[in-house]
Amino acid sequence: MSRIIVAIPKRETGIQIRNLLVRNGFDVIGVCTSGVQILNYADVLEEGIVICSCQLKDMMYGELRADLPQSFEMLVLTTGRYPVEETAHIRTLSLPLKVQELLEQVRAMEEIFEWQRRKRRGRKSERNERQNQIISRAKAQLMEKKEMSEAEAHRYLQKYSMESGNSLTETAQMILEMMEERPSEK
Incomplete structure (x- = not known):
């Protein structure tokens, strides 16, 4: 108002x-x-x-x-x-x-x-190209290490983004950092 x-x-x-x-x-x-x-x-x-x-x-x-x-x-x-x-x-x-x-x-x-x-x-x-790349890399990591489809990886990012109150880019960045710290869980 x-x-x-x-x-x-x-x-x-x-x-x-x-x-x-x-x-x-x-x-x-x-x-x-x-x-x-x-x-x-x-x-x-x-x-x-x-x-x-x-x-x-x-x-x-x-x-x-x-x-x-x-x-x-x-x-x-x-x-x-x-x-x-x-x-x-x-x-x-x-x-x-x-x-x-x-x-x-x-x-x-x-x-x-x-x-x-x-x-x-x-x-x-609106996200810039760099932010889109971070999100894409996080989805690719989830797809590879957690054996998710792209849609599942995207929903995973959205869910944790909403729960944490962070932007999708920030959540993707955190996931990338966590995935780099741990070895693959297959």
């Missing part, structure tokens, strides 16, 4: 928006009245959603967007007084606020964050 920062010049309005979001299951970590406060929160967080008005006490939404890390998304609440251009990281919502529209926008933004997280995790879990 993404962390949300609400930034409205009138603190009471910001608190009302926070309470609405919290009641609907969102994680709101702060209510701010200035851009500097938002940037302080952003320094601590990896990513998040900023829900703000076009104009804060110390800066306009565009200045704030320029200072925020790329991993933050903005939902700008607009009255039409200031033109707001939607971009890849900026969405808009017209005032007066309709509760359902706000909740739908925030849910949509959270879904994007979740998709990006899964995409990043998928990239991290």
